[in-house]
Structures are given as structure tokens and as C-alpha cells.
Amino acid sequence: MKKLSLQWRITLMTALLIGVTCVAMNYLLGCSGRHYMDAIGTSIQFSGDAAGGEPAFFDPELAEDDQELTIIVHGAQASFITTNWYITAAVMVLGGVLAYFVSGHALKPLHSFAAQVEKVEPNNLTDMKITEEVLPEFRQFSRSFNQMLDRLDEGFTAQRQFTGNAAHELRTPLALMQARIELFAAEHPSMPPETAEFLTLLREQTERLTQMTKTLLEMSALQSVPRSDRIQLAPMMEEILTDLAPLAEKNGITLQCDGNGEMTGSDTLIYRLLFNLTENAIRYNLPDGTVRISIAQEEGKTVLRVADTGRGIPEQYRESIFQPFFRVEQSRSREYGGVGLGLSLVWEIAALHGGEVTAEQNAAGGTTMTVRFPAGKEQDR
Numbered sequence: 563m564k565k566l567s568l569q570w571r572i573t574l575m576t577a578l579l580i581g582v583t584c585v586a587m588n589y590l591l592g593c594s595g596r597h598y599m600d601a602i603g604t605s606i607q608f609s610g611d612a613a614g615g616e617p618a619f620f621d622p623e624l625a626e627d628d629q630e631l632t633i634i635v636h637g638a639q640a641s642f643i644t645t646n647w648y649i650t651a652a653v654m655v656l657g658g659v660l661a662y663f664v665s666g667h668a669l670k671p672l673h674s675f676a677a678q679v680e681k682v683e684p685n686n687l688t689d690m691k692i693t694e695e696v697l698p699e700f701r702q703f704s705r706s707f708n709q710m711l712d713r714l715d716e717g718f719t720a721q722r723q724f725t726g727n728a729a730h731e732l733r734t735p736l737a738l739m740q741a742r743i744e745l746f747a748a749e750h751p752s753m754p755p756e757t758a759e760f761l762t763l764l765r766e767q768t769e770r771l772t773q774m775t776k777t778l779l780e781m782s783a784l785q786s787v788p789r790s791d792r793i794q795l796a797p798m799m800e801e802i803l804t805d806l807a808p809l810a811e812k813n814g815i816t817l818q819c820d821g822n823g824e825m826t827g828s829d830t831l832i833y834r835l836l837f838n839l840t841e842n843a844i845r846y847n848l849p850d851g852t853v854r855i856s857i858a859q860e861e862g863k864t865v866l867r868v869a870d871t872g873r874g875i876p877e878q879y880r881e882s883i884f885q886p887f888f889r890v891e892q893s894r895s896r897e898y899g900g901v902g903l904g905l906s907l908v909w910e911i912a913a914l915h916g917g918e919v920t921a922e923q924n925a926a927g928g929t930t931m932t933v934r935f936p937a938g939k940e941q942d943r
Contacts, residue, residue: 564639570662572661572665572668572669573658573661573662573665574651576657576658576661576665576930577654577657577658580641580653580654580657580658580661581654581657584650584654584657584806585650587650587743588646588647588649588650591646592643592646594931598607613914619876632902635930637687644909656922670698672700672849675692675700675703675704675707678690678692682736683913684713687711687712687714687715687718688715690711691707691708691711691873692704692707692708705860716847717734722781722782722785723782725778725781725782726778726779726782726783728778729756729774729775729776729778729779729782730775730779730884732771732775733779735920736768736771736772736775737772739768740765740768740769740772743761743764743765743768744765746761747761748878752852776902777903777907778903780834780907781903781906781907781910782893784831784910784911784914785914787828787830787831788828789826789827789831789914789915790826790913791826791827791828791829792824792825792826793824793826793827793829793832794822794824795822795823795824795825795832795836795864795866796821796822796823796831796857797858798829798832798836799836799855800818800819801833801842802833802836802837802840803817803819803855805837806840806841806844809841809844809845810844812822812905813844813845813849814849814850814851815844815850815851815852815853816850816851816853817840817851817852817853817855818852818853818854818855819852819854819856819857820855820856820857821856821857821858822857823857823858823859823864823865823866824864825864825915827915827937828914828915829909830931831914831915832911832915833913834907834911835907835911835912835933836866836868836910838904838905838907839866839868839908839931839933840853840855840868841904842904842905843868843870843872843929843931844870846870846872846873847871847872847928848871848872848873848940850872851871851872851928852871852926853868853869853871854867854868854869854870855867855868855869855871856869860916860934862936863934863935863936864934864935864936865932865933865934865935866933866934866935867930867931867932867933868929868931869924869926869929869930869931870928870929870930871926871927871928872928873927873928874923874927874928875890875921875923875929876890877923880920880921880922881921883905883921884905884906884908884919885911886902886906887901887902887906888902888906889902889905908931908933912935915935915936916935917933917934917935917936918933918934919931919932919933920932
């Protein structure tokens, strides 16, 4: 019973109630019908010519042919009872069908509410509020849901503000640290190898922290970026491939791009999304590998795919990679200078534009990053 939907529960309970009512009514009607049929006459009067012109009375208890009359009455009783049961069964089935559709119509506001809840995401909390112009039974429910959305929005806003403030406060100390490191290296050109190695490590880690604070600042400010630009994706990809050509040439990676598409959003953010995906595909690819970017329109959506020929991502990590600071291999991330925020920023940008991003293995054994955007959807909210 617990596995049944609410609509089916209401249908079964209503059908059971209708069935019990029909059975009771059928039983009472049957008893009443038999009683009156049995009382058809201790005397039956019929019209006809009789001796003396007086009406004649027929008493089945005294007549010789009363058996024939009794058979007729009993046959009528059996037919009456059978017909009653047929009618009862038909009413029960019809009542169950009507109960199913009526309950479905009555539960339509609940289905609409469930569909709206499924669309709730951190970046659209204010747009998912339910109007209080609903049925009285759902009014308190919708009010509580809207209050929950307000609390969630306040929490996410406070989190973004804290992240932005913390990153902003770290920028100045990190810039001073970088300047002091460079100054020290310039003043001591003939330092011992151990000191030079330590200085190089310190420079790399400071650069990582600087990049991390920059990304955190970008993530904290995503909500305030206008998203009303009309974007031609093919020219944007050509620009990105030009910017990343030196890195690809250094790693021996071949870059390919085909297709075209158009969407509405933030030109700056979409550029950053595609840049991060392509840069990751180059950095984590195998030597002499290939990175292929394709743009297509599929089922009313703009679909971007960035495929590499690298080692691939284990299936158990294909959702976790979009979490902040998550890295599949710590050593490889340190080697390539990753901070674990690039794909998280990609996910945030995609969600902000009403899209989604997924990772899957391709035929070459590498990884294909797929981003789906609603084609032509306005994003200037």
C-alpha cells in the first residue's frame, strides 16, 4: 500500500466505499423484491367472463396448477436478483473509473507543485515561489514553501558574500607575497639549489592561491552578471582555440572544431565556460592527443561537446568532479596547476543559463563534456 500513489489510494478507497454501498443496497433491494414477489397473492384477481358475471378470484394454494405459477414467480425472483448483481458490478467499475479521473483532477495542483519543486535550483529560488492564489488546502503549504525558499536564498546569498569578501581580502596579501618572492629572486641570483627549489615551490603555490581567489571572486559575482547577449558560438570557439593554441602546441594536442549555434546569455560567462572545458581537455590529455569541440542543435537545445583522448574519468567521479575543490588525482592537479574550481565554475555558469553539464566516456577512452542550453531562452533575469 505504501508504494501506491496518492491518486490510486483515493481511487481504491472510493471504489471500496462505492462497492460496500452497492452491495448493501443490492441486498436490501433483493430482500424487498423477494418479499413483495412472495406476497403476490395469496389471492390473485384476474378479469374475465365468469359464471354469474361476478369477478373470480384465484387462490394458488388451492388450485391444482399452482406449481406452474410458482415456477414463474421464482424465475422472476432469480432474474431480478441476477440483474441486481450485474448492475452492482457495473456501478462499482464505473465508480472506480470516475474516482480515478476525479481524484486526478483534484490532485492536479499537487502535481503542479511537485513539478515546480523539481525545477528549484540555487540560482532560481526567487523565481520558483508559488502564488498563494490556490485552493485553501494548499494555501498554508505554499506559504511554508515560499518561506523556505526565502531562507535558502538568504543562506546562499550570505555564502556568496562571505566567499567574495574572503577572496577579496586575500588578494592584497597574495600580491605582496608574489612581489616579495620576485624581489628576493632578483636580489639573489646565485642562491643555493635548495633555496632556489624552495622559492620555485613557493612561487607556484602562491600563484595557485592567486588563481583560486580570482575564481572564487568570479563565482561570487555570477548572479549579478547580465545574461541578455545574443551569442554566436562558432566565432567564440575560434577565438578560444586561438588563445589556447600555444598550450595545445606545447603539449602536442590537435584542436578541432565544427558546427555552429546561437544562444542568449552572458558573452563573458559562456566564453569562460568553453575556455575552462577546452583548457582542461588540453591539460589532461595524452601526448599527441586530440581535442574536438562540436556545436549542434538537438531537440530544441544548444548542445556543446568537448571531447578529448585522455585517460578518462572513472564513472564514480563523473558527478563529483563538479564539486568545488574536488580533484580525481591530487598529484596530476598539482602538476598542471589545478585548484579544483574550474569545473565547478563551469557547472555554476551552465546552471545560471538554465543548462546542464555532464561527463561521459567516449569511444576513444577519453572524456566528453556535454553542455546543454535551452536554445533561444532569455537569460536576462
